[in-house]
Amino acid sequence: MTDTTATRDTTVSPHIDIAPGHAAFLLDFDGTLVDIAPTPDSVVVEPGLAETLIRLRDLCGGALAIVTGRPIEQVDHFLPGVPTAVCGEHGVAIRRHPGDPISRDTLLELPPAWLMEAERLVAAWPGASLERKRAGFVLHYRGAPEAGSLMEAAMRSWLEGQSAFELHPAKMAWEIRPAGIDKGNAVRALMEAAPFAGRRPIFVGDDVTDMDGIRAAELVGGVGFRIPEDFPTPHAFRMWLRHYAEVRAWDV
Numbered sequence: 001m002t003d004t005t006a007t008r009d010t011t012v013s014p015h016i017d018i019a020p021g022h023a024a025f026l027l028d029f030d031g032t033l034v035d036i037a038p039t040p041d042s043v044v045v046e047p048g049l050a051e052t053l054i055r056l057r058d059l060c061g062g063a064l065a066i067v068t069g070r071p072i073e074q075v076d077h078f079l080p081g082v083p084t085a086v087c088g089e090h091g092v093a094i095r096r097h098p099g100d101p102i103s104r105d106t107l108l109e110l111p112p113a114w115l116m117e118a119e120r121l122v123a124a125w126p127g128a129s130l131e132r133k134r135a136g137f138v139l140h141y142r143g144a145p146e147a148g149s150l151m152e153a154a155m156r157s158w159l160e161g162q163s164a165f166e167l168h169p170a171k172m173a174w175e176i177r178p179a180g181i182d183k184g185n186a187v188r189a190l191m192e193a194a195p196f197a198g199r200r201p202i203f204v205g206d207d208v209t210d211m212d213g214i215r216a217a218e219l220v221g222g223v224g225f226r227i228p229e230d231f232p233t234p235h236a237f238r239m240w241l242r243h244y245a246e247v248r249a250w251d252v
């Protein structure tokens with residue numbers, strides 16, 4: 001992460017010297033806009049977040065996107081009525097405006113045998129869970145930490161001898177997704193068109209999958225920030241975001 005326009009300090013949030021009139025915000029969801037929770041369904045959207053995002057979007061001429069590993073429908077569920085662009089499943093799916101059709105990459109179908117094996121694994125480990133996505137799936141072990149290494153070994157063995165799908169580490173989870181899909185593609189796709197084109201992207205995330213998005217943002221003159229390296233907690237980031245949306249209104 002190279003950033004020439006932000007002051008880095010581990011005790012204070014970075015000063016981002018990009019005025020709203022030049023900025024595009026590309027924000028991760030889990031661990032960034034919401035705190036990490038015991039299960040994917042149990043995340044809590046902090047009161048006031050929707051209002052902050054709406055204000056921010058208006059301030060940045062509509063250039064606000066949620067770039068997440070989750071399916072787009074889940075963002076709609078947790079942030080109803082917040083009119084952002086959304087890139088889902090790490091960039092497999094993009095919806096540029098609310099109400100627009102979702103455009104999706106054409107992808108190979110998952111081998112059904114992997115899913116059957118995955119179901120068997122989670123049945124053997126109470127607390128573990130399987131999360132299906134259109135283009136892949138996640139094995140979560142937050143509720144069964146001792147199953148993590150076993151899941152990894154099993155998933156690696158399923159992937160042997162093929163190159164269409166890849167294994168990715170996530171927070172207390174392992175994910176199989178199509179090869180070549182990452183948040184960097186999502187950032188490049190968003191930045192090609194209005195209202196993002198010509199602006200400087202500010203990408204904020206917390207996980208390894210966000211590094212692709214951060215690198216892509218930096219390559220087009222933007223900046224990237226991570227939790228906890230740049231903002232100590234998701235809450236601290238959300239406070240910063242609220243402050244930016246309120247205080248920076250003067251220099252659009």
Ligand SMILES: O=P(O)(O)OC[C@H]1O[C@H](O[C@H]2O[C@H](CO)[C@@H](O)[C@H](O)[C@H]2O)[C@H](O)[C@@H](O)[C@@H]1O
Pocket residue numbers: 028029030031035036037038039040041043067068069070071131138140142170171172173207209
């Ligand atoms: O790209 P993100 O928006 O950060 O999404 C990444 C994954 O987040 C979810 O899983 C993670 O968050 C859960 C809720 O806090 C937590 O219980 C789990 O342990 C984490 O791995 C989501 O379920 C995945 O689909 C996303 O890919």
